[in-house]
Amino acid sequence: MDIRKEFLPLSRPELDDEEIDAVAACLRSGWITSGPKVAELEERFRSLTGAPHAVAVASATAGMHLVLAALGVGAGDEVVTPSMTFASTVNQIALRGARPVFVDSDYATLQVLPGEAARAITRRTRAVIPVHFAGAPADLDPIRDAADRAGIPVIEDAAHAVGTSYRGKPAGGHGNTAIYSFHPIKNITTGEGGMVTCFDGELAKRLRLLRFHGIERDAWKRYGKGGTPQYDIREPGYKYNLTDLQAALGVVQMGKVTRMNARRAALAARYRDGLAGVAGIDLPASPPYPHEPSWHLFIVKVTSMDRDAFIGRLADRNIGVGLHFPPCHLLTYVRQRFGTKEGELPGCERAGARILSLPLFPGMADGDVDYVCAAVREILSERRP
Numbered sequence: 423m424d425i426r427k428e429f430l431p432l433s434r435p436e437l438d439d440e441e442i443d444a445v446a447a448c449l450r451s452g453w454i455t456s457g458p459k460v461a462e463l464e465e466r467f468r469s470l471t472g473a474p475h476a477v478a479v480a481s482a483t484a485g486m487h488l489v490l491a492a493l494g495v496g497a498g499d500e501v502v503t504p505s506m507t508f509a510s511t512v513n514q515i516a517l518r519g520a521r522p523v524f525v526d527s528d529y530a531t532l533q534v535l536p537g538e539a540a541r542a543i544t545r546r547t548r549a550v551i552p553v554h555f556a557g558a559p560a561d562l563d564p565i566r567d568a569a570d571r572a573g574i575p576v577i578e579d580a581a582h583a584v585g586t587s588y589r590g591k592p593a594g595g596h597g598n599t600a601i602y603s604f605h606p607i608k609n610i611t612t613g614e615g616g617m618v619t620c621f622d623g624e625l626a627k628r629l630r631l632l633r634f635h636g637i638e639r640d641a642w643k644r645y646g647k648g649g650t651p652q653y654d655i656r657e658p659g660y661k662y663n664l665t666d667l668q669a670a671l672g673v674v675q676m677g678k679v680t681r682m683n684a685r686r687a688a689l690a691a692r693y694r695d696g697l698a699g700v701a702g703i704d705l706p707a708s709p710p711y712p713h714e715p716s717w718h719l720f721i722v723k724v725t726s727m728d729r730d731a732f733i734g735r736l737a738d739r740n741i742g743v744g745l746h747f748p749p750c751h752l753l754t755y756v757r758q759r760f761g762t763k764e765g766e767l768p769g770c771e772r773a774g775a776r777i778l779s780l781p782l783f784p785g786m787a788d789g790d791v792d793y794v795c796a797a798v799r800e801i802l803s804e805r806r807p
């Protein structure tokens with residue numbers, strides 16, 4: 423095949439004049455930190471999910487930190503999480519002094535196994551954190567049933583799930599707390615940023631306090647006309663607010679997300695056609711329960727050659743990829759601190775050695791997908807005698 427000149431990245435945010443105009447308008451408005459644009463983005467997430475509360479934050483990682491802090495998770499506590507998740511979740515559990523209890527994921531769908539999650543709950547468990555992996559939903563109902571029996575919350579890691587639905591209702595709309603990411607690779611971006619949605623008004627209040635130093639009143643209300651600058655703090659908080667500059671971007675992206683996700687779905691379908699029947703690669707499996715994926719990532723598994731060598735051959739052809747994710751129980755500090763070992767979680771370990779994420783973003787041309795498919799076929803056929 424002829425090698426393309428331009429590098430094809432794993433992802434590229436779709437930003438055009440509309441986003442540029444919105445950010446410019448915010449710059450001209452005289453108010454660029456948290457204010458009316460953040461409030462507008464929070465409203466968008468209340469209507470997207472049906473959750474009564476939405477709290478914008480600096481990143482999904484910051485959101486996870488705030489939620490664990492607000493729940494009082496600390497030393498001696500356990501939190502149940504799939505190992506096949508982003509390390510930020512495990513870091514936040516560890517930084518609170520708590521223990522992550524890892525459960526396996528299904529090799530084919532990469533979704534956490536609900537039965538394993540239920541079995542991992544003990545008297546010390548303070549929360550369960552399923553991930554809507556690659557934009558398809560985790561099987562929330564059985565996880566929620568097990569958590570309800572133990573009287574603990576489910577925190578949905580919805581970083582991949584803007585536009586995902588499970589059994590006819592959006593991710594984040596099932597009564598749980600959910601955390602979204604607006605990192606540039608995600609289905610919508612604000613540069614960096616995140617959102618926590620929840621159904622518990624007291625939790626939302628605490629998240630708002632902890633998000634901004636513990637100060638009870640929003641800065642734009644204190645500094646605006648008629649505002650008063652005094653404040654008090656009853657409990658120290660963090661500095662995890664989203665800015666209006668970022669939220670201005672997010673509001674425009676939310677207006678485009680249905681279209682952008684439809685384009686992702688069309689590209690994913692094209693990958694499926696282009697790679698159908700190719701030996702040596704497993705295509706992403708769809709979870710068996712009713713759902714609508716956001717097609718955040720298109721993850722394949724290389725079964726007939728070394729995955730890292732395969733990534734190198736794609737790089738030779740100017741194709742970038744991602745790795746979502748190396749299993750967390752095998753990270754060096756996790757092994758050292760929590761005594762986890764290879765062999766404990768066969769599904770996610772087998773997947774972890776084989777997975778890679780192919781380029782997928784709304785601005786990709788059909789021809790880009792065809793090019794990747796041709797490259798995959800060529801690399802895998804070179805392997806055969």
Ligand SMILES: Cc1ncc(COP(=O)(O)O)c(C=O)c1O
Nearest residue numbers: 481482483508510581603604605
């Ligand atoms: C599954 C998952 N959870 C959490 C995060 C953290 O998101 P953020 O970068 O907004 O902190 C990511 C980001 O890549 C993710 O993929």
